[in-house]
Amino acid sequence: MESVFESSSPEETAKIACEFAKLVRAGDVVCLEGDLGAGKTAFAQAFARAVGVEEPVTSPTFCLVSEYAAREWLFVHMDLYRLSGPDDVLSLGWEDYLSRGAVVFVEWPDRAGDLVPENAWRVSIAHGSSPLSRTISISRIPAA
Ligand SMILES: Nc1ncnc2c1ncn2[C@@H]1O[C@H](COP(=O)(O)OP(=O)(O)OP(=O)(O)O)[C@@H](O)[C@H]1O
Numbered sequence: 512m513e514s515v516f517e518s519s520s521p522e523e524t525a526k527i528a529c530e531f532a533k534l535v536r537a538g539d540v541v542c543l544e545g546d547l548g549a550g551k552t553a554f555a556q557a558f559a560r561a562v563g564v565e566e567p568v569t570s571p572t573f574c575l576v577s578e579y580a581a582r583e584w585l586f587v588h589m590d591l592y593r594l595s596g597p598d599d600v601l602s603l604g605w606e607d608y609l610s611r612g613a614v615v616f617v618e619w620p621d622r623a624g625d626l627v628p629e630n631a632w633r634v635s636i637a638h639g640s641s642p643l644s645r646t647i648s649i650s651r652i653p654a655a
């Protein structure tokens with residue numbers, strides 16, 4: 512099942528992220544897909560606020576992984592863009608985060624290959640016809 516939302520502003524994207532937050536449970540992996548500047552980090556930031564992260568969530572482009580205390584679990588935000596494959600992803604502590612029940616948001620999840628668990632969420636953000644418009648598709652990755 513895929514849900515598709517049309518967003519016409521960063522604020523609308525934030526609302527969609529807040530609604531999505533109600534569905535996410537401890538241990539879920541959320542793969543964020545979309546071109547550069549699509550809004551993956553913006554979506555993660557709004558999600559983080561919705562789940563009780565109080566400190567500012569910055570783009571993990573340079574630090575690769577950031578951890579934040581949310582109300583019920585650890586919120587982990589990764590940007591795998593600069594990594595070459597699953598071995599690099601493991602070295603970021605991937606298995607430890609999952610075994611601790613963290614919610615892990617992953618930008619550029621293709622780098623993680625088979626490490627992405629069955630039933631992970633897929634949030635795909637695409638630019639629309641105007642500068643502020645985005646199409647956001649949310650689904651669960653089916654078992655292989
Ligand atoms: N409808 C919208 N939804 C989300 N972001 C929007 C929207 N319209 C404009 N924007 C802007 O687009 C930019 C998205 O940047 P963001 O860093 O979130 O992208 P990204 O997908 O994480 O990119 P990167 O691949 O470089 O990490 C922000 O400046 C945001 O304000």
Ligand SMILES: [Mg+2]
Pocket residue numbers: 551552553570590618
């Ligand atoms: Mg980003």
